[in-house]
Amino acid sequence: MTSISSALPARAAPSGRVIVRHSALVRVCHWVNAIAFVVLLMSGMQIFNADPQLTWGQTTNFDRPFFSLSAREDDNGDPTAGVTTIFGHQFNTTGVLGASAGDDGTLEEHGFPNWATLPHYQDLAMGRRWHFFFAWILVINGLVYFLNLIFRRHIRELWPSLKDLKDIPHAIVQHVRLRFPTGDEALHYNVLQKLAYLSVVIAFPILVLAGLTMSPGVDAAFPWLLTLFHGRQTARAVHFLLATYLVLFIIVHLVMVVLSGPINNLRSMITGRYRIKETER
Amino acid sequence: MSERLIVPQKQRFTRRSLLIGLGAGALAAPLAGCDSGSPQALGILERAEALTHAAQRTFLGENAPLAREFPPGEISAYFKPNGTTDPEDAAYVALKKNNFADWKLEVGGLVEKPMKLSLADLHALPSRSQITRHDCVEGWSCIGQWKGARLSALLAQAGLKREARYIAFFCADTLEQTTDNTGKYYETIGLTDALHPQTILAYEMNYAPLKVEHGAPLRLRVERQLGYKQAKYIMRIEAIDDFAKISRGRGGFWEDRGYEWYAGI
Numbered sequence: 001m002t003s004i005s006s007a008l009p010a011r012a013a014p015s016g017r018v019i020v021r022h023s024a025l026v027r028v029c030h031w032v033n034a035i036a037f038v039v040l041l042m043s044g045m046q047i048f049n050a051d052p053q054l055t056w057g058q059t060t061n062f063d064r065p066f067f068s069l070s071a072r073e074d075d076n077g078d079p080t081a082g083v084t085t086i087f088g089h090q091f092n093t094t095g096v097l098g099a100s101a102g103d104d105g106t107l108e109e110h111g112f113p114n115w116a117t118l119p120h121y122q123d124l125a126m127g128r129r130w131h132f133f134f135a136w137i138l139v140i141n142g143l144v145y146f147l148n149l150i151f152r153r154h155i156r157e158l159w160p161s162l163k164d165l166k167d168i169p170h171a172i173v174q175h176v177r178l179r180f181p182t183g184d185e186a187l188h189y190n191v192l193q194k195l196a197y198l199s200v201v202i203a204f205p206i207l208v209l210a211g212l213t214m215s216p217g218v219d220a221a222f223p224w225l226l227t228l229f230h231g232r233q234t235a236r237a238v239h240f241l242l243a244t245y246l247v248l249f250i251i252v253h254l255v256m257v258v259l260s261g262p263i264n265n266l267r268s269m270i271t272g273r274y275r276i277k278e279t280e281r
Numbered sequence: 282m283s284e285r286l287i288v289p290q291k292q293r294f295t296r297r298s299l300l301i302g303l304g305a306g307a308l309a310a311p312l313a314g315c316d317s318g319s320p321q322a323l324g325i326l327e328r329a330e331a332l333t334h335a336a337q338r339t340f341l342g343e344n345a346p347l348a349r350e351f352p353p354g355e356i357s358a359y360f361k362p363n364g365t366t367d368p369e370d371a372a373y374v375a376l377k378k379n380n381f382a383d384w385k386l387e388v389g390g391l392v393e394k395p396m397k398l399s400l401a402d403l404h405a406l407p408s409r410s411q412i413t414r415h416d417c418v419e420g421w422s423c424i425g426q427w428k429g430a431r432l433s434a435l436l437a438q439a440g441l442k443r444e445a446r447y448i449a450f451f452c453a454d455t456l457e458q459t460t461d462n463t464g465k466y467y468e469t470i471g472l473t474d475a476l477h478p479q480t481i482l483a484y485e486m487n488y489a490p491l492k493v494e495h496g497a498p499l500r501l502r503v504e505r506q507l508g509y510k511q512a513k514y515i516m517r518i519e520a521i522d523d524f525a526k527i528s529r530g531r532g533g534f535w536e537d538r539g540y541e542w543y544a545g546i
Contacts (some may be wrong), residue, residue: 093545124418126539128541132329132546217504232422
């Protein structure tokens with residue numbers, strides 16, 4: 001069985017078949033992962049704020065980071081503007097990145113703003129506590145998911161076939177027109193879904209490995225990690241960039257959930273039940 | 282794939298609510314304290330540290346793998362000094378004036394033979410030179426060369442008593458002004474790290490005598506842990522069985538301020 005679902009005869013449902021789209025295990029993993037990711041993202045931004053710059057290699061290139069969030073200051077040392085620097089190009093991001101409002105409303109130097117970080121005030125120690133606690137949850141949850149992916153062949157539902165890949169242009173056109181698969185086609189993920197979900201399934205383990213490579217203890221035990229990532233600071237950059245990719249994925253993911261039937265989609269990830277819209281003839 | 286089929290309403294609800302209930306409970310527990318920094322929330326979050334420590338000890342305990350060492354070409358042109366960079370404590374200022382000629386390292390606590398060692402005495406101990414990466418808890422890294430007396434050799438000479446569980450390092454610098462003297466820098470490490478071959482009391486950095494900004498005359502290098510464990514301006518070393526009674530009781534200056542005692546991550 002390669003279908004993502006087992007079609008059932010409609011139970012007096014005029015508008016289409018109801019299938020079980022996601023197994024209980026996948027549903028639980030999805031929500032645990034969602035909560036853990038949000039905490040990890042927000043505490044991760046707290047940690048990033050302690051050294052809001054990225055460089056490549058083993059060590060930090062303090063003079064020339066390829067990405068940094070900083071504040072311009074006046075003669076008194078008070079911040080006047082937030083600056084985001086990407087490959088030497090500076091952008092004024094006052095209010096959001098580099099410098100943003102503190103509790104009393106005055107401009108303060110923060111990489112990411114207070115409202116985005118956990119805790120909401122500057123506290124690297126607590127940020128690390130949150131991050132490492134939920135990192136364990138994410139990793140354990142992820143291991144359960146991956147065992148399911150491999151041993152129950154869930155991976156087949158995500159792996160695109162050659163036919164799928166040839167269908168990419170057509171699928172893009174259909175998505176742009178907001179025409180989503182119906183009938184039997186909706187029983188499987190379409191090629192864009194497969195590629196998007198597969199990219200996330202690949203990104204998470206790399207993200208975790210990059211995070212582990214920042215640990216001096218893990219580096220001593222598994223020096224090959226440093227070789228794999230070409231150094232601790234590169235691993236830190238990879239960790240940050242993959243997290244950014246996942247944020248972009250989640251934005252697109254949420255938009256698609258809303259555009260393609262939010263109630264039906266949400267229900268399928270909570271109870272598992274998903275109603276297939278039958279093809280109109 | 283019968284498990285994918287819709288199961289009767291009741292059974293489905295029970296199993297699902299159980300799973301979701303368990304998951305939500307585990308996740309929501311620390312969230313209840315949210316970011317207010319409540320002690321209960323901290324208590325739950327701190328459990329991850331024990332897990333991390335246990336997991337890393339599994340890989341770092343018995344065979345004592347070394348932290349990676351780098352060729353001289355990789356030494357950072359700029360090594361960022363952090364924490365105290367020039368102690369203003371009177372005792373230290375006086376010692377510095379004399380280029381540390383009068384400085385002596387006290388070794389005491391749970392040892393058979395308490396000692397007072399001059400820099401010359403430390404130079405006479407078995408030494409090790411290593412080029413390693415220094416990782417600050419903030420996120421940045423620098424590579425430097427360090428040479429110093431092996432802590433294991435010093436402890437062998439002093440003779441650890443059976444009760445000794447940790448080694449404490451008391452420093453000359455006050456990093457935070459407090460009324461109860463808890464702003465003095467100190468650190469503690471376990472015996473596994475204390476006896477590790479790369480754990481040295483460094484008096485040389487980048488092939489020159491250790492500079493004041495990096496902890497002259499003596500600093501700890503405990504590779505495989507973060508920068509705040511690398512105590513600078515060491516005045517006294519003690520073998521102890523417990524660090525609960527020292528300062529605020531969490532095993533170090535930064536540990537007293539919320540950071541993990543085990544800084545391998």
